[in-house]
Amino acid sequence: MxxxxxxxxxxxxxxxxxxxxxxxxxxxxxxxxxxxxxxxxxxxxxxxxxxxxxxxxxxxxxxxxxxxxxxxxxxxxxxxxxxxxxxxxxxxxxxxxxxxxxxxxxxxxxxxxxxxxxxxxxxxxxxxxxxxxxxxxxxxxxxxxxxxxxxxxxxxxxxxxxxxxxxxxxxxxxxxxxxxxxxxxxxxxxxxxxxxxxxxxxxxxxxxxxxxxWYAGSAKITFKGVTAHPMSAKGKLVNALLMANEVINALPVAERPELTEGREGYFWVQKLVGDTAHATLDLAIRDFEIDSYQHRKSTLQTIISQLQRRFDRENIILELSDTYGxxxxxxxxxxxxxxxxxxxxxxxxxxxxxxxxxxxxxxxxxxxxxxxxxxxxxxxxxxxxxxxxxxxxxxxxxxxxxxxxxxxxxxxxxx
Ligand SMILES: [Zn+2]
Missing domain, CATH: 3.40.630.10 (Zn peptidases)
Structure with missing residues:
Protein backbone atom coordinates (compact mmCIF):
# COMPACT_ATOMS: atom_id res chain seq x y z
CA MET A 1 0.00 0.00 0.00
CA TRP A 214 -28.45 16.97 -13.14
CA TYR A 215 -29.26 20.22 -14.92
CA ALA A 216 -30.67 22.71 -12.48
CA GLY A 217 -32.67 25.84 -13.10
CA SER A 218 -35.15 28.08 -11.37
CA ALA A 219 -38.32 29.87 -12.30
CA LYS A 220 -39.70 32.98 -10.63
CA ILE A 221 -43.26 33.88 -11.59
CA THR A 222 -44.78 37.19 -10.60
CA PHE A 223 -48.57 37.72 -10.55
CA LYS A 224 -50.25 41.10 -10.35
CA GLY A 225 -53.88 40.93 -9.29
CA VAL A 226 -56.67 43.52 -9.26
CA THR A 227 -58.19 44.35 -5.89
CA ALA A 228 -61.80 45.26 -5.28
CA HIS A 229 -64.12 45.46 -2.29
CA PRO A 230 -65.78 42.04 -1.94
CA MET A 231 -69.27 43.56 -1.90
CA SER A 232 -68.79 44.64 -5.52
CA ALA A 233 -66.00 42.36 -6.65
CA LYS A 234 -67.86 40.43 -9.31
CA GLY A 235 -66.14 40.81 -12.66
CA LYS A 236 -63.45 43.05 -11.16
CA LEU A 237 -61.33 41.24 -8.62
CA VAL A 238 -58.41 39.25 -9.99
CA ASN A 239 -56.76 37.21 -7.26
CA ALA A 240 -52.96 36.87 -7.66
CA LEU A 241 -52.85 33.96 -5.20
CA LEU A 242 -55.36 31.97 -7.22
CA MET A 243 -53.43 32.58 -10.44
CA ALA A 244 -50.32 31.19 -8.72
CA ASN A 245 -52.37 28.25 -7.53
CA GLU A 246 -53.41 27.50 -11.12
CA VAL A 247 -49.76 27.25 -12.13
CA ILE A 248 -49.07 24.80 -9.29
CA ASN A 249 -52.08 22.70 -10.26
CA ALA A 250 -50.99 22.59 -13.91
CA LEU A 251 -47.64 20.96 -13.03
CA PRO A 252 -47.38 17.18 -13.51
CA VAL A 253 -48.45 15.63 -10.20
CA ALA A 254 -46.00 12.71 -10.24
CA GLU A 255 -42.98 14.88 -10.94
CA ARG A 256 -42.20 16.22 -7.49
CA PRO A 257 -39.07 15.73 -5.33
CA GLU A 258 -40.99 13.55 -2.88
CA LEU A 259 -42.17 11.22 -5.67
CA THR A 260 -38.99 10.87 -7.72
CA GLU A 261 -35.60 9.16 -7.40
CA GLY A 262 -32.62 7.96 -9.44
CA ARG A 263 -32.48 9.74 -12.79
CA GLU A 264 -36.04 11.13 -12.62
CA GLY A 265 -36.39 14.89 -12.82
CA TYR A 266 -38.98 17.16 -11.21
CA PHE A 267 -40.59 20.53 -10.63
CA TRP A 268 -40.24 21.65 -7.04
CA VAL A 269 -42.65 24.25 -5.67
CA GLN A 270 -40.33 26.05 -3.27
CA LYS A 271 -41.99 29.26 -2.21
CA LEU A 272 -45.30 31.07 -2.62
CA VAL A 273 -45.71 34.47 -1.03
CA GLY A 274 -48.29 37.11 -1.59
CA ASP A 275 -51.83 38.37 -1.23
CA THR A 276 -54.72 39.14 -3.55
CA ALA A 277 -52.89 42.04 -5.16
CA HIS A 278 -49.48 40.52 -5.72
CA ALA A 279 -47.84 37.07 -5.50
CA THR A 280 -44.57 35.44 -6.40
CA LEU A 281 -44.00 31.75 -6.94
CA ASP A 282 -40.51 30.16 -6.92
CA LEU A 283 -39.95 26.82 -8.59
CA ALA A 284 -36.85 24.66 -9.04
CA ILE A 285 -36.44 22.56 -12.19
CA ARG A 286 -34.21 19.48 -12.32
CA ASP A 287 -33.46 16.88 -15.00
CA PHE A 288 -30.53 14.70 -16.04
CA GLU A 289 -31.14 14.94 -19.79
CA ILE A 290 -30.70 18.28 -21.50
CA ASP A 291 -33.72 17.65 -23.79
CA SER A 292 -36.04 16.87 -20.88
CA TYR A 293 -34.62 19.78 -18.92
CA GLN A 294 -35.39 22.16 -21.81
CA HIS A 295 -38.81 20.49 -22.18
CA ARG A 296 -39.57 21.27 -18.54
CA LYS A 297 -38.81 24.93 -19.15
CA SER A 298 -41.05 25.02 -22.24
CA THR A 299 -43.83 23.24 -20.31
CA LEU A 300 -43.71 26.07 -17.82
CA GLN A 301 -43.73 28.65 -20.62
CA THR A 302 -46.82 26.99 -22.12
CA ILE A 303 -48.64 26.99 -18.77
CA ILE A 304 -47.85 30.69 -18.33
CA SER A 305 -48.85 31.58 -21.92
CA GLN A 306 -52.22 29.91 -21.44
CA LEU A 307 -52.75 31.84 -18.23
CA GLN A 308 -51.64 35.07 -19.88
CA ARG A 309 -54.30 34.59 -22.56
CA ARG A 310 -56.98 34.41 -19.88
CA PHE A 311 -55.66 37.31 -17.86
CA ASP A 312 -53.80 40.45 -18.80
CA ARG A 313 -50.46 39.38 -20.28
CA GLU A 314 -48.40 41.99 -18.43
CA ASN A 315 -49.72 40.84 -15.07
CA ILE A 316 -48.00 37.44 -15.20
CA ILE A 317 -44.27 37.44 -15.72
CA LEU A 318 -42.06 34.34 -15.93
CA GLU A 319 -38.30 34.57 -15.36
CA LEU A 320 -36.31 31.40 -16.06
CA SER A 321 -32.64 30.96 -15.18
CA ASP A 322 -30.13 28.12 -15.41
CA THR A 323 -28.28 27.40 -12.16
CA TYR A 324 -25.80 24.69 -13.16
CA GLY A 325 -25.37 21.83 -15.62
ZN1 LIG B 1 -19.32 20.25 0.19
Missing part, protein backbone atom coordinates in the same frame (compact mmCIF):
# COMPACT_ATOMS: atom_id res chain seq x y z
CA UNK A 2 1.30 3.42 -0.97
CA UNK A 3 1.91 5.77 1.98
CA UNK A 4 3.03 9.08 0.62
CA UNK A 5 0.58 11.05 2.75
CA UNK A 6 1.39 10.97 6.44
CA UNK A 7 -1.74 10.21 8.50
CA UNK A 8 -0.76 12.21 11.59
CA UNK A 9 0.24 15.21 9.57
CA UNK A 10 -2.94 15.32 7.48
CA UNK A 11 -5.01 14.99 10.67
CA UNK A 12 -3.17 17.97 12.22
CA UNK A 13 -3.69 20.00 9.06
CA UNK A 14 -7.38 19.13 8.94
CA UNK A 15 -8.00 19.78 12.65
CA UNK A 16 -6.31 23.17 12.29
CA UNK A 17 -8.89 24.14 9.66
CA UNK A 18 -11.84 22.93 11.77
CA UNK A 19 -10.99 25.50 14.46
CA UNK A 20 -11.94 28.32 12.06
CA UNK A 21 -15.71 28.68 11.93
CA UNK A 22 -16.64 29.23 8.27
CA UNK A 23 -20.41 28.66 8.42
CA UNK A 24 -21.97 30.15 5.28
CA UNK A 25 -24.48 32.94 5.94
CA UNK A 26 -27.32 32.58 3.40
CA UNK A 27 -28.81 35.98 4.31
CA UNK A 28 -25.58 37.80 3.46
CA UNK A 29 -25.25 38.51 -0.28
CA UNK A 30 -21.60 39.52 0.08
CA UNK A 31 -18.93 37.13 -1.24
CA UNK A 32 -17.65 35.64 1.02
CA UNK A 33 -20.77 35.49 3.19
CA UNK A 34 -18.58 35.35 6.33
CA UNK A 35 -15.11 36.85 6.81
CA UNK A 36 -13.73 33.70 8.41
CA UNK A 37 -13.56 32.16 4.94
CA UNK A 38 -10.86 34.75 4.21
CA UNK A 39 -9.12 33.78 7.44
CA UNK A 40 -9.10 30.10 6.45
CA UNK A 41 -7.86 31.00 2.96
CA UNK A 42 -5.08 33.07 4.51
CA UNK A 43 -4.07 30.16 6.74
CA UNK A 44 -3.73 27.85 3.71
CA UNK A 45 -1.80 30.57 1.86
CA UNK A 46 0.60 30.90 4.81
CA UNK A 47 1.08 27.13 5.07
CA UNK A 48 1.82 26.57 1.38
CA UNK A 49 3.83 29.80 1.01
CA UNK A 50 6.18 28.36 3.63
CA UNK A 51 7.22 25.74 1.06
CA UNK A 52 8.72 28.56 -1.01
CA UNK A 53 7.40 27.03 -4.26
CA UNK A 54 3.87 28.36 -4.49
CA UNK A 55 2.47 31.37 -6.33
CA UNK A 56 -0.52 32.83 -4.55
CA UNK A 57 -3.52 34.91 -5.55
CA UNK A 58 -5.98 35.67 -2.74
CA UNK A 59 -8.88 37.82 -3.93
CA UNK A 60 -11.15 40.00 -1.79
CA UNK A 61 -14.01 37.58 -2.47
CA UNK A 62 -11.89 34.79 -0.88
CA UNK A 63 -11.35 32.96 -4.17
CA UNK A 64 -7.80 31.72 -3.69
CA UNK A 65 -5.47 30.26 -6.30
CA UNK A 66 -2.26 28.54 -5.20
CA UNK A 67 -0.05 27.40 -8.07
CA UNK A 68 2.81 24.91 -8.16
CA UNK A 69 4.77 25.11 -11.41
CA UNK A 70 5.22 22.01 -13.59
CA UNK A 71 8.47 20.13 -13.02
CA UNK A 72 8.16 18.31 -16.35
CA UNK A 73 7.19 20.03 -19.60
CA UNK A 74 4.22 18.98 -21.72
CA UNK A 75 2.11 17.53 -18.92
CA UNK A 76 -1.54 18.48 -18.36
CA UNK A 77 -2.36 21.22 -15.84
CA UNK A 78 -4.66 20.03 -13.05
CA UNK A 79 -6.70 22.06 -10.56
CA UNK A 80 -7.78 20.75 -7.16
CA UNK A 81 -10.93 22.50 -5.91
CA UNK A 82 -12.19 22.68 -2.33
CA UNK A 83 -14.75 24.98 -0.74
CA UNK A 84 -14.03 27.14 2.28
CA UNK A 85 -17.51 27.39 3.78
CA UNK A 86 -19.50 24.86 5.79
CA UNK A 87 -23.24 24.21 5.52
CA UNK A 88 -25.52 26.58 7.43
CA UNK A 89 -27.56 23.66 8.87
CA UNK A 90 -25.43 23.68 12.06
CA UNK A 91 -22.70 25.90 13.41
CA UNK A 92 -19.15 25.28 12.22
CA UNK A 93 -17.77 26.26 15.63
CA UNK A 94 -16.24 22.82 15.84
CA UNK A 95 -14.63 20.97 18.73
CA UNK A 96 -13.42 17.71 17.27
CA UNK A 97 -12.67 14.49 19.10
CA UNK A 98 -10.65 11.50 17.94
CA UNK A 99 -11.99 8.04 18.74
CA UNK A 100 -9.01 5.68 18.73
CA UNK A 101 -9.11 2.08 17.52
CA UNK A 102 -12.86 1.99 16.86
CA UNK A 103 -14.37 -1.40 17.71
CA UNK A 104 -17.98 -1.07 16.58
CA UNK A 105 -19.38 0.64 19.69
CA UNK A 106 -21.78 3.60 19.80
CA UNK A 107 -19.72 6.79 19.65
CA UNK A 108 -20.92 9.28 22.25
CA UNK A 109 -20.60 12.97 21.40
CA UNK A 110 -19.65 14.45 24.79
CA UNK A 111 -21.22 17.93 24.60
CA UNK A 112 -24.73 16.67 23.86
CA UNK A 113 -24.82 12.95 24.61
CA UNK A 114 -25.89 12.28 21.02
CA UNK A 115 -24.57 8.97 19.70
CA UNK A 116 -23.29 7.87 16.33
CA UNK A 117 -24.37 4.25 16.30
CA UNK A 118 -23.64 1.50 13.77
CA UNK A 119 -27.34 0.64 14.12
CA UNK A 120 -28.15 3.97 12.41
CA UNK A 121 -24.99 4.26 10.32
CA UNK A 122 -23.94 0.72 9.30
CA UNK A 123 -21.02 2.11 7.26
CA UNK A 124 -19.22 2.61 10.62
CA UNK A 125 -18.54 -1.15 10.56
CA UNK A 126 -16.20 -0.63 7.59
CA UNK A 127 -13.82 1.23 9.89
CA UNK A 128 -13.17 -1.28 12.69
CA UNK A 129 -9.68 -0.86 14.15
CA UNK A 130 -9.34 2.65 12.69
CA UNK A 131 -9.30 6.08 14.33
CA UNK A 132 -12.41 8.18 13.65
CA UNK A 133 -12.78 11.95 14.01
CA UNK A 134 -16.16 13.34 15.11
CA UNK A 135 -17.43 16.54 16.69
CA UNK A 136 -18.42 16.90 20.35
CA UNK A 137 -22.05 17.06 19.14
CA UNK A 138 -22.48 20.83 19.33
CA UNK A 139 -21.61 21.51 15.67
CA UNK A 140 -20.98 19.89 12.34
CA UNK A 141 -17.43 18.67 11.72
CA UNK A 142 -16.81 20.57 8.51
CA UNK A 143 -14.94 17.71 6.83
CA UNK A 144 -17.23 18.95 4.05
CA UNK A 145 -15.08 20.48 2.79
CA UNK A 146 -12.06 21.11 5.04
CA UNK A 147 -10.96 17.48 4.61
CA UNK A 148 -10.61 18.33 0.91
CA UNK A 149 -8.43 21.34 1.68
CA UNK A 150 -6.24 19.21 3.96
CA UNK A 151 -5.94 16.45 1.33
CA UNK A 152 -4.94 18.93 -1.39
CA UNK A 153 -2.47 20.79 0.86
CA UNK A 154 -0.76 17.55 1.92
CA UNK A 155 -0.63 16.29 -1.69
CA UNK A 156 1.02 19.56 -2.76
CA UNK A 157 3.47 19.42 0.16
CA UNK A 158 4.43 15.91 -0.96
CA UNK A 159 5.00 17.08 -4.54
CA UNK A 160 7.14 20.01 -3.38
CA UNK A 161 9.26 17.67 -1.25
CA UNK A 162 9.57 15.01 -3.97
CA UNK A 163 11.41 16.36 -7.04
CA UNK A 164 11.29 12.93 -8.71
CA UNK A 165 7.48 12.95 -8.68
CA UNK A 166 6.63 14.21 -12.18
CA UNK A 167 3.73 16.57 -12.63
CA UNK A 168 2.38 19.33 -14.81
CA UNK A 169 1.19 22.61 -13.30
CA UNK A 170 -0.88 21.97 -10.19
CA UNK A 171 -3.28 24.53 -8.78
CA UNK A 172 -5.33 24.48 -5.62
CA UNK A 173 -8.36 26.75 -5.88
CA UNK A 174 -10.31 27.51 -2.68
CA UNK A 175 -13.87 28.66 -3.30
CA UNK A 176 -16.23 30.47 -0.92
CA UNK A 177 -19.93 29.77 -0.37
CA UNK A 178 -20.48 26.50 -2.24
CA UNK A 179 -23.17 25.57 0.27
CA UNK A 180 -25.38 28.56 -0.48
CA UNK A 181 -25.80 28.49 -4.24
CA UNK A 182 -22.30 27.56 -5.49
CA UNK A 183 -21.59 31.30 -5.41
CA UNK A 184 -17.78 31.10 -5.40
CA UNK A 185 -17.59 28.88 -8.48
CA UNK A 186 -19.98 31.22 -10.31
CA UNK A 187 -17.61 34.13 -9.63
CA UNK A 188 -14.52 32.16 -10.72
CA UNK A 189 -12.59 33.05 -13.88
CA UNK A 190 -12.47 29.47 -15.20
CA UNK A 191 -10.71 30.30 -18.48
CA UNK A 192 -8.06 32.22 -16.54
CA UNK A 193 -7.02 29.00 -14.79
CA UNK A 194 -5.74 27.74 -18.14
CA UNK A 195 -5.99 24.11 -17.02
CA UNK A 196 -6.86 20.73 -18.54
CA UNK A 197 -8.69 18.96 -15.71
CA UNK A 198 -10.34 19.84 -12.41
CA UNK A 199 -10.86 17.66 -9.35
CA UNK A 200 -13.29 18.66 -6.60
CA UNK A 201 -13.17 16.65 -3.41
CA UNK A 202 -16.73 16.99 -2.19
CA UNK A 203 -18.16 13.45 -2.01
CA UNK A 204 -18.55 11.25 1.03
CA UNK A 205 -17.17 7.76 1.70
CA UNK A 206 -14.03 6.19 0.24
CA UNK A 207 -14.51 5.19 -3.42
CA UNK A 208 -17.33 7.61 -4.23
CA UNK A 209 -17.04 9.78 -7.31
CA UNK A 210 -19.59 11.58 -9.45
CA UNK A 211 -20.04 10.54 -13.08
CA UNK A 212 -23.02 12.80 -13.68
CA UNK A 213 -25.36 15.20 -11.94
CA UNK A 326 -24.72 18.11 -15.87
CA UNK A 327 -20.96 17.44 -15.81
CA UNK A 328 -21.32 14.29 -17.94
CA UNK A 329 -21.06 16.10 -21.26
CA UNK A 330 -17.81 17.82 -20.25
CA UNK A 331 -16.29 14.73 -18.62
CA UNK A 332 -17.09 12.58 -21.67
CA UNK A 333 -14.98 14.93 -23.79
CA UNK A 334 -11.90 14.13 -21.67
CA UNK A 335 -12.15 10.42 -20.83
CA UNK A 336 -8.66 10.43 -19.28
CA UNK A 337 -9.98 11.95 -16.08
CA UNK A 338 -12.54 9.26 -15.20
CA UNK A 339 -10.20 6.53 -16.44
CA UNK A 340 -7.47 7.90 -14.14
CA UNK A 341 -9.82 7.92 -11.18
CA UNK A 342 -10.83 4.31 -11.73
CA UNK A 343 -7.20 3.25 -12.20
CA UNK A 344 -6.08 5.24 -9.15
CA UNK A 345 -8.67 3.48 -7.00
CA UNK A 346 -7.57 0.11 -8.32
CA UNK A 347 -3.93 0.94 -7.53
CA UNK A 348 -4.87 1.99 -3.98
CA UNK A 349 -7.13 -1.01 -3.32
CA UNK A 350 -10.28 1.13 -3.23
CA UNK A 351 -13.62 -0.17 -4.57
CA UNK A 352 -14.96 2.44 -7.04
CA UNK A 353 -18.48 3.71 -6.29
CA UNK A 354 -19.62 5.84 -9.26
CA UNK A 355 -22.51 8.13 -8.34
CA UNK A 356 -25.33 9.77 -10.21
CA UNK A 357 -25.73 12.89 -8.08
CA UNK A 358 -29.15 14.41 -7.49
CA UNK A 359 -27.54 17.74 -6.79
CA UNK A 360 -24.73 20.03 -7.78
CA UNK A 361 -21.21 20.88 -6.67
CA UNK A 362 -18.62 23.45 -7.72
CA UNK A 363 -17.75 21.31 -10.76
CA UNK A 364 -21.36 21.59 -12.03
CA UNK A 365 -20.64 25.26 -12.66
CA UNK A 366 -16.96 24.92 -13.59
CA UNK A 367 -17.42 22.06 -16.10
CA UNK A 368 -20.01 23.83 -18.31
CA UNK A 369 -17.72 26.89 -18.14
CA UNK A 370 -15.06 24.85 -19.96
CA UNK A 371 -12.97 22.95 -17.40
CA UNK A 372 -14.05 19.29 -16.98
CA UNK A 373 -14.15 18.87 -13.20
CA UNK A 374 -14.94 15.60 -11.50
CA UNK A 375 -15.98 15.13 -7.86
CA UNK A 376 -14.25 12.53 -5.68
CA UNK A 377 -14.53 11.47 -2.05
CA UNK A 378 -13.17 13.26 1.01
CA UNK A 379 -13.74 10.13 3.11
CA UNK A 380 -16.26 11.78 5.45
CA UNK A 381 -19.86 10.69 6.17
CA UNK A 382 -23.06 12.45 7.30
CA UNK A 383 -22.35 15.82 5.71
CA UNK A 384 -24.30 18.83 7.10
CA UNK A 385 -25.00 17.04 10.38
CA UNK A 386 -23.75 16.92 13.97
CA UNK A 387 -23.02 13.22 13.36
CA UNK A 388 -20.57 14.04 10.56
CA UNK A 389 -17.43 11.91 10.94
CA UNK A 390 -14.26 11.02 9.06
CA UNK A 391 -12.01 7.99 9.55
CA UNK A 392 -8.34 9.02 9.58
CA UNK A 393 -7.39 6.41 6.99
CA UNK A 394 -10.11 7.67 4.63
CA UNK A 395 -8.78 11.22 4.93
CA UNK A 396 -5.29 9.95 4.16
CA UNK A 397 -6.62 8.07 1.12
CA UNK A 398 -8.24 11.27 -0.20
CA UNK A 399 -4.78 12.86 -0.29
CA UNK A 400 -3.26 9.69 -1.74
CA UNK A 401 -5.90 9.68 -4.52
CA UNK A 402 -4.80 13.14 -5.66
CA UNK A 403 -1.18 12.01 -5.97
CA UNK A 404 -2.17 8.82 -7.75
CA UNK A 405 -4.39 10.68 -10.25
CA UNK A 406 -1.67 13.25 -10.94
CA UNK A 407 0.85 10.46 -11.47
CA UNK A 408 -1.45 8.52 -13.80
CA UNK A 409 -2.36 11.56 -15.85
CA UNK A 410 1.33 12.47 -16.06
CA UNK A 411 2.27 9.02 -17.26
CA UNK A 412 -0.71 8.93 -19.60
CA UNK A 413 -1.17 5.31 -18.57
CA UNK A 414 -4.88 5.66 -18.03
CA UNK A 415 -5.63 6.86 -21.57
Missing amino acids: KKRINAERIVDTFLGYTTINTTAQPGNQHLPSCDNQLQLAQQVVDELSATGCIKVKLEDNAITTLSLAANTPGMPAIVFFAHLDTAPDHTGDTHAQRVKNYQGEDIVLPATGEVISPADFPELRHYLGQDIITTDGSSLLGADDKAAIAAAVEAIRYMVASPDFKHGEIKLVLLPDEEIGIRGAKALDVAGLNADFGICLDCCGVGEYVIEN NVKEGLDKKPLILASIQQAMQNLGITPKPLTMRGGYDGSVITPAGLPTVNIFTGAHNFHSTTEFIPVESLRLAGEMLLEIVELIAKGTAA
